[in-house]
Amino acid sequence: MARRKYVVGNWKMNGLAAALGEAEAIFAAAREHGTVDVALCPPFTLIGPMIAAAPGAAVGGQDCHSAASGAFTGSVAAPMLRDIGAVLVIVGHSERRDGCGESDADVKAKAEAALSAGLSVILCVGEPRDVRESGRAIDHVLAQVAGSLPATFDPSRLAIAYEPIWAIGTGLVPTIADVAAMHGAIRAKLAEQAGAAAAQDMRILYGGSVNAENAAELLDAGDVDGALVGGASLTAAKFVPIIAAGASL
Numbered sequence: 001m002a003r004r005k006y007v008v009g010n011w012k013m014n015g016l017a018a019a020l021g022e023a024e025a026i027f028a029a030a031r032e033h034g035t036v037d038v039a040l041c042p043p044f045t046l047i048g049p050m051i052a053a054a055p056g057a058a059v060g061g062q063d064c065h066s067a068a069s070g071a072f073t074g075s076v077a078a079p080m081l082r083d084i085g086a087v088l089v090i091v092g093h094s095e096r097r098d099g100c101g102e103s104d105a106d107v108k109a110k111a112e113a114a115l116s117a118g119l120s121v122i123l124c125v126g127e128p129r130d131v132r133e134s135g136r137a138i139d140h141v142l143a144q145v146a147g148s149l150p151a152t153f154d155p156s157r158l159a160i161a162y163e164p165i166w167a168i169g170t171g172l173v174p175t176i177a178d179v180a181a182m183h184g185a186i187r188a189k190l191a192e193q194a195g196a197a198a199a200q201d202m203r204i205l206y207g208g209s210v211n212a213e214n215a216a217e218l219l220d221a222g223d224v225d226g227a228l229v230g231g232a233s234l235t236a237a238k239f240v241p242i243i244a245a246g247a248s249l
């Protein structure tokens, strides 16, 4: 079965209630581009209000704890996300791996907790600039995939996002050949770990400075099934052209 393109916005720590109009406009446009799956991951505080503003839309979290409940001040558990209507969660973003010291084992535990709570998961991997420059990017990313992949999973509910750290928020993007090579290597690794059929069904998203200008080319690269978009997902004016690019392929 052909994999549907998947365009996901990661609002990071951006967005007050006044931004809900942007989400409404984004989801209205998404309904018109019915061949592409669209989701938004706003800050925790906006998940409930965004679902209320756009009923039926795919809204998710940017992180969850690996425990279902407990004494973890400031954390949010996967069942809590599900409870307010979220349908997905991002785990292992580099801003959490690096900024909050999350290991592959932590990311794996979070992904497993999210799947058990009934959420879909976008599991992020990606290399820092020095690793890319030393020619070890593929080895680095495949080790992250091996270390963070849940023990068992439904391939339709787990997507991988390849996000080179040096491309996030910088305006830099890898060459299309490098993106295709990395995505092909990730799919081969998934086949080794989860079986060929699962690897064929799984979506592998690219993330890092995706915008209206480069989206079509990136989304059309080999083994690229979608985009995880930060800065350019905050407004309908910037995000809808990326959705349209996905729908046109």
Ligand code: PGA
Pocket (backbone or CB within 6 Å): 010, 163, 167, 168, 169, 170, 207, 208, 209, 210, 228, 229, 230, 231, 232
């Ligand atoms: P960016 O962020 O699109 O602003 O580069 C992508 C991400 O971090 O998911």
